[in-house]
Amino acid sequence: MNSHTYRTVDVPVSGGQLRVGVWDPVTPAAGEPTALAVHGVTASHLAWPFVVEELPGIRILAPDLRGRGASNGVDGPAGMAAHAADLVAVLDAFGEPSVPVFGHSMGAFVAVTLAHLAPERVARLVLIDGGLPLDAPAGVSAEALVQAILGPTAERLSMRFADVAAYLDFWRAHPAFVRDWSAELEAYFAYDLVPDGDAYRPATSLATTTDDTVDMNTGTTLTGALAALPEFPGPVDLVTVPNGLLDERPGLYPPRHLAALLAALPNVRHTELDDLNHYTVVMSGRGARAVAPILTREFSAH
Template sequence: MTGHAYRTIDVPVNGGDLRVAVWDPTEAATADVLLVHGVTSSHLAWPFVVERLPGVRAVAPDLRGRGASNALEGPAGMRAHAEDLAATLDALGIESIVVVGHSMGAFVALAFAHLYPDRVERLVLVDGGLPLDVPAGLDADALVAGILGPTAARLSMRFDDPAEYRDFWRAHPAFREAWTAELERYIEYDLVPDGAGRLRPATSYETTAEDTVDMNTGPLLLHALAELRHPTHVLTAPRGLQDEEPGLYAPEHLERILASHPDIVHERVDDLNHYTIVMAPAGAEIVAKVVRDELATPASV
């Protein structure tokens, strides 16, 4: 990738090793950024954003239960992910950092800032992090189905080879106009053996359900938002996981949340969906500009 050299490291955490990608700038690094992916994603959601951050060292873990961290033992949940982020910074000798989270990664970023306030300078939350408008009292399966829909159903599917999985994604409405070589690498990286001679997505349904329930019904994120002390910039997309409107945050719901948190800076990004806001050039340029601006802002502000 132009401007960065890509490598991975394994960071010891509770239950095993966390796979962490590091993009070192080919020029002298002027800043660091921590990138946290979504609920069924991996660190390879971020290359479009990284290539638009010249001079910045980008650090992006595969969250436990995803990508090359899919075999980690022990529970998931927002607290476990936050502890893994702290271990990642320790392994790289980073005291504090700007944290960018997409989708569930935005909720993880918020939890991390709450539990480890001295490790976080500023937050950029991309189409996530703020409470979702979901009915109370749903069981785990109903909650996952209501939020993720076909994204959760994909986790139980099996594929004969990477080509079949690529074909599945080519028909996905979110990427019909945004197919790239980077996306193909992201898709192929997601596959792991299912133990019966076929391939499956790396993220298990059980892990997805555990995290989805925690981020929507657990107390940690409510406390984190109520006690938010870090400068926070939120970006939202008008279309959702299936390129549908209104996306994760209906305007009326979002307006109510933001009215309760006037210090949060919000920006609605037009003409993009939940995926393409980070995994396509147009969205990545917008996200990267916000990140560059946040990196250029003194930590004390």
């Protein structure tokens, strides 16, 4: 990347070591600003390079959440509170008392939880296609809830692949990426694989995804965090896109559901970015260019 140099750091957390991707700006902006980026439910820190490239001058800290990527060996339960505690450990390790935080998908829910449990550590919130309650069915089993929200994304976690090329072929045909396949995506997907006997599997386990998805939609931690969101002292931006995980419409926030959420949260500034889906809003060049002005506005305010 031209705007930043890239390295990784392992940060001690409860149950193990959390891998953190660090993008240091080649030319830091005034005050050497830092932001914390939080990825989605089955992603890793390598979901962020497109966005990083659009934020010259800003240091980006992006962990692999516990149970994902190179943090998949961290022992102990996941859930929103555990992830938030891990993020506090990351900020401590880098000597950052308070930073803008932006999260994508489940990462946005983790960001909301962090803002509730450790508000002094969060200067700004940018929630990218996540963070506010989804229009999820009520009264269903954990497995049915995961299927309803994630669908084939969850099914993939039980699949095995002969090699990296087979995994890339699987994703290359995915409807979310047919317009936006890139070398960065190939690196992201290759990083996701771990050995499993004579084959490979995604680093994120289905059990971890199930636990996090259930906690995200029915857990009391997030309920309390969302109830407190109107009192958050800093700016809160919500970015949504019209298309979902399979490039389908509507996306995660159907218009009527989204309107009701925003009516109850007058402090949330909403922007919809057109012609993008849940993945490509951050994992494509055009998505990163569209979301960058919102992120830059927050950094400038910080």
